[in-house]
Amino acid sequence: MNEKIIALQNEINEKLSSVADLAELDALRVAYLGKKGSITALLKGMKDLSVEEKKTFGAEVNSLKEFATEKIDEKLIELKEKEIAAEINAMPIIDVTAPADTDRGSYHPITLVQRQCEAIFKSMGFTVEDYPEVVTDYECFEALNIPKHHPARDMQDTYYLSNGQLLKTHTSAAQNAILKKYGKNLMENGVPIKAIFPGRCFRNEATDACHENTFFQMEGIMVDKAINISNLIYFMKSMLSEVFQKDIKVRLRPGFFPFVEPGFELDISCLICGGEGCPSCKHSGWLELCPCGMIHPNVLRDGGIDPEEYIGFAFGLGLTRLAMMKYGVKDIRNLNSGSLKALSQFTDDE
Numbered sequence: 001m002n003e004k005i006i007a008l009q010n011e012i013n014e015k016l017s018s019v020a021d022l023a024e025l026d027a028l029r030v031a032y033l034g035k036k037g038s039i040t041a042l043l044k045g046m047k048d049l050s051v052e053e054k055k056t057f058g059a060e061v062n063s064l065k066e067f068a069t070e071k072i073d074e075k076l077i078e079l080k081e082k083e084i085a086a087e088i089n090a091m092p093i094i095d096v097t098a099p100a101d102t103d104r105g106s107y108h109p110i111t112l113v114q115r116q117c118e119a120i121f122k123s124m125g126f127t128v129e130d131y132p133e134v135v136t137d138y139e140c141f142e143a144l145n146i147p148k149h150h151p152a153r154d155m156q157d158t159y160y161l162s163n164g165q166l167l168k169t170h171t172s173a174a175q176n177a178i179l180k181k182y183g184k185n186l187m188e189n190g191v192p193i194k195a196i197f198p199g200r201c202f203r204n205e206a207t208d209a210c211h212e213n214t215f216f217q218m219e220g221i222m223v224d225k226a227i228n229i230s231n232l233i234y235f236m237k238s239m240l241s242e243v244f245q246k247d248i249k250v251r252l253r254p255g256f257f258p259f260v261e262p263g264f265e266l267d268i269s270c271l272i273c274g275g276e277g278c279p280s281c282k283h284s285g286w287l288e289l290c291p292c293g294m295i296h297p298n299v300l301r302d303g304g305i306d307p308e309e310y311i312g313f314a315f316g317l318g319l320t321r322l323a324m325m326k327y328g329v330k331d332i333r334n335l336n337s338g339s340l341k342a343l344s345q346f347t348d349d350e
């Protein structure tokens with residue numbers, strides 16, 4: 001065999017044994033097999049040889065080329081495997097048997113109450129609807145029988161966006177859309193509308209222990225042919241008794257909301273004294289919890305439903321208030337504080 005070829009073969013073997021990484025290997029490939037590499041140069045130089053020499057020398061150069069290609073490829077696989085092994089070794093070891101990090105936050109008390117209410121209403125055949133926090137003036141007021149300049153708007157001042165939209169002041173803002181969404185099924189197939197829609201609401205409030213500019217409500221509506229106030233009382237009583245795990249008495253007082261007629265304030269018997277009278281209920285035995293009423297004909301009409309034929313109830317449960325009652329939270333501001341210390345104590349039952 002040609003001496004040059006033998007020398008090159010030895011050289012390649014030797015260099016390959018000391019190659020440490022992929023970059024070095026690539027440099028080696030270029031040095032021998034690249035356009036200006038030494039093996040390529042041998043192949044190019046063959047044009048000056050005689051036909052006889054070309055035959056033998058050509059075959060030898062070609063087998064050297066094959067040898068080099070094969071060895072470099074082998075080395076490539078070896079280096080890649082080493083790289084993967086190194087990566088695996090560098091990974092942190094996870095001990096799946098180690099005790100859990102218990103300092104990780106928890107469900108918010110309002111989330112807990114909301115989920116519980118949702119489960120109860122779902123079990124009674126209500127659908128749970130989601131609705132945006134940014135709504136139009138129509139959704140929040142006009143469609144609820146609160147025209148522009150109506151004094152009822154005074155109590156619901158809110159944050160307005162430059163495009164005229166606003167942060168919803170109550171979950172009632174979804175009533176119109178939900179009446180429209182299910183109205184067809186009610187009128188054509190006789191399927192009653194039964195929906196709840198929890199959501200975050202916003203109002204311009206001077207904050208104190210009982211008032212926040214951001215709070216949660218859960219609205220509920222039911223529309224069919226012969227709905228009456230006792231249906232409303234039944235659903236509210238069942239839900240509240242389930243949430244508080246005891247029989248809850250309710251009473252209705254007249255209340256004014258332009259989108260219901262008649263309208264009520266629903267009170268529950270005081271959870272602390274059971275109705276005897278104590279400082280928590282200002283000695284009345286009752287706590288105010290949930291405004292409600294029979295949906296106003298104008299609201300049904302705006303939702304595409306004929307008020308001559310259909311009737312329904314609506315309620316606007318104060319979820320934030322309910323959470324405060326359930327967990328004995330004295331200051332509403334704790335709920336929006338983001339303080340884990342304040343909030344993580346309420347998760348014991350999940």
Ligand code: PHE
Pocket residue numbers: 169170171172219257260263291292293314315316317
């Ligand atoms: N949306 C009313 C409020 O937030 C509450 C309400 C809801 C009253 C449904 C009646 C019926 O003040």
